[in-house]
Amino acid sequence: xxxxxxMCARIGRVTGRGLAANIKAAFPPSVLKGVxxxxxxxxxxxxxxxxxxxxxxxxxxxxxxxxxxxxxxxLTSLILQIFVPYHRYVVxxxxxxxxxxxxxxxxxxxxxxxxxxxxxxxxxHFTPNAAAAAVVVGVxxxxxxxxxxxxxxxxxxxxxxxxxxxxxxxxxxxxxxxLRRIGWDTWSGMFxxxxxxxxxxxxxxVTLHAAGVTxxxxxxxxxxxxxxxxxDFAFLLFALGILGVGMIGVPVLAGSGAxxxxxxxxxxxxxxxxxxxxxxxxSVIAVSVLLGLVIxxxxxxxxxxxxxxxxxxxxxxxxxxxxxxxLASKRSIMGAFTAxxxxxxxxxxxxxxxxxxxxxxxxxx
Numbered sequence: 093x094x095x096x097x098x099m100c101a102r103i104g105r106v107t108g109r110g111l112a113a114n115i116k117a118a119f120p121p122s123v124l125k126g127v128x129x130x131x132x133x134x135x136x137x138x139x140x141x142x143x144x145x146x147x148x149x150x151x152x153x154x155x156x157x158x159x160x161x162x163x164x165x166x167l168t169s170l171i172l173q174i175f176v177p178y179h180r181y182v183v184x185x186x187x188x189x190x191x192x193x194x195x196x197x198x199x200x201x202x203x204x205x206x207x208x209x210x211x212x213x214x215x216x217h218f219t220p221n222a223a224a225a226a227v228v229v230g231v232x233x234x235x236x237x238x239x240x241x242x243x244x245x246x247x248x249x250x251x252x253x254x255x256x257x258x259x260x261x262x263x264x265x266x267x268x269x270x271l272r273r274i275g276w277d278t279w280s281g282m283f284x285x286x287x288x289x290x291x292x293x294x295x296x297x298v299t300l301h302a303a304g305v306t307x308x309x310x311x312x313x314x315x316x317x318x319x320x321x322x323x324d325f326a327f328l329l330f331a332l333g334i335l336g337v338g339m340i341g342v343p344v345l346a347g348s349g350a351x352x353x354x355x356x357x358x359x360x361x362x363x364x365x366x367x368x369x370x371x372x373x374x375s376v377i378a379v380s381v382l383l384g385l386v387i388x389x390x391x392x393x394x395x396x397x398x399x400x401x402x403x404x405x406x407x408x409x410x411x412x413x414x415x416x417x418x419l420a421s422k423r424s425i426m427g428a429f430t431a432x433x434x435x436x437x438x439x440x441x442x443x444x445x446x447x448x449x450x451x452x453x454x455x456x457x
Contacts, residue, residue, distance in 0.1 A: 093235050094282040095438035096413055099420040099431050100241045101274045104248030106429045108259030111245040112355035115415060118425055127412060128352045131238050132380070134401075134408045135349040138239065139342055139384035141401040143169075144394035146338040148311045149331040162388050165335075169342045170381055174374055178343055178363045188336025191329050192288050194318055195295040201320045204298050213290075225452035230399055232446050233406025235289065239348040241412055246351040248274070250362055261427040271429070308395050342381060350376035407450045413443045 100111060107114055116124050147162030154161065172181055218224045252259070260267045299317045300308070308314050315330035322329045347363055350373045354361035359372035367374045387397055417439035420431035431439075 093286065094279045095435045096236055096416060096442060097240060097244050097282060098274060098278040099416050099435060099439060100244040101248050101278055102271065102429065102431055103416070103419055103426070104245030105252060105270055105274060106260045106426050108249060108252060108262070110249055110351050110355045110361075111242045111416070111419075112352040114245075114419055114425055116356060118419060118422060119415070123415065124356055127415060128356050130408045130412070131242065131352050132349045134404050135239050135345045136380050136383050137387075137397075137404055138237075138401040139345045139380055140387035141394065141397035142338045142342055142345070143381075143384045144388045144392075145311065145334055145398055147388055148394045149315075149327075149334045152311050152315070152327050153331045159388055162385065165338070166381055166385055169339060170378060173343045173346065173363070173377055173381075174367050178347070182340060182343075185336055185340045188332050189340065191332040191336065192292065194321055194329050194333075195288070196291040198295040198299065198318060198321045199291065202298050204294070209294060220452070222453050222455060225449050225455075226403055228449045229406035229446070229453055230402040231406075232449065233404065233409060234402040235286065236409050236413070236442065236446065237405045238408050238412050239345050239405075241409075241416060242348040242352050243344050246348070246361075250364060253362075254364065260429055264428065267429060309393050310395060314395060342384075343377075346377040346380040349380055350374070403453075406446060407453075410443060410447045410450055413439060413446065417443065 103114055104110060109117075112124065112128060115127055143162050143166050144158075146165045147158040150156065150161030150165065151158035172178075257266065260270065296314075296317045299320060300306075300313070305313065305316075311330065311334070312327065315327045318326040318329050343363075351361050353359075353376050354370070354373045357372065360370040361373040362370060365373070388394075392400075417431075417436060419425055420439070421436055423430060
């Protein structure tokens, strides 16, 4: 996860262009079209799952109809994205995600067989069949996600422009400091992200799974993992986490697709631009988010939709990671600032492992 994201950030800062623009320059048009199409499909399904889950937890806490709550969250997100620069309001939304730390606190309130946890963290025990492979792909897809690739590269470009910088291929004076910053930001950020995910998985295992709950169908089912810590407030705590992650994630999902398509089409792009200055860019965001409303009228459980959107991301990520590794290795693109050998090796290992897991999903047990 860290290796892939650091390559994406490096590509953006070194070249001064987003991922799609670099793919456009380095690969045949068919590769760019395929990549952008896969990204838009995966992102739209992911947005749909996110907003459906937000609507369900909204209904859980307020008692109002989930469709109404979903519409409220979608319109709020769109208004913020189009009329308020993302960096101004995301700071406040991040506070909501602190509720995710509650999963770590749960571990102090219930019995945890730490010896078994330590062993199975290093050497998991599971039956290698299609169902297990789907879970593995889903875990990959919710962490090594296609939308994060495009977002990371494009945000490096926006940050560079905002600070009045230039691509490192034009002036490499700032390269040591900038690449060191990228390394620190990426590795520390991904470590925090994965540590939080580990606590969520473990807290769910020692509460729900230990009680025989192995098929989560609703937000209420998922929220009950927090009951040992929060009691009757478990639903509220769970809702804060889902809403915080959703309100942060939906703009990233929609924005990454908009960056990719805008770069491919040569449109003006950027969340710091006004809506009138980047009509195509904001139109992609609006269409992606509004299409996400459709899933709430389907019979699919929002919690199931979250899982399967992660699986789809895990499958789509495989060819994208391969493209990213090739880009980060190309001197014609990166000049003297190609990714290091260790990072490249990690990138190819990621591609191989994710690819094998994705193939195993389709092999009958």
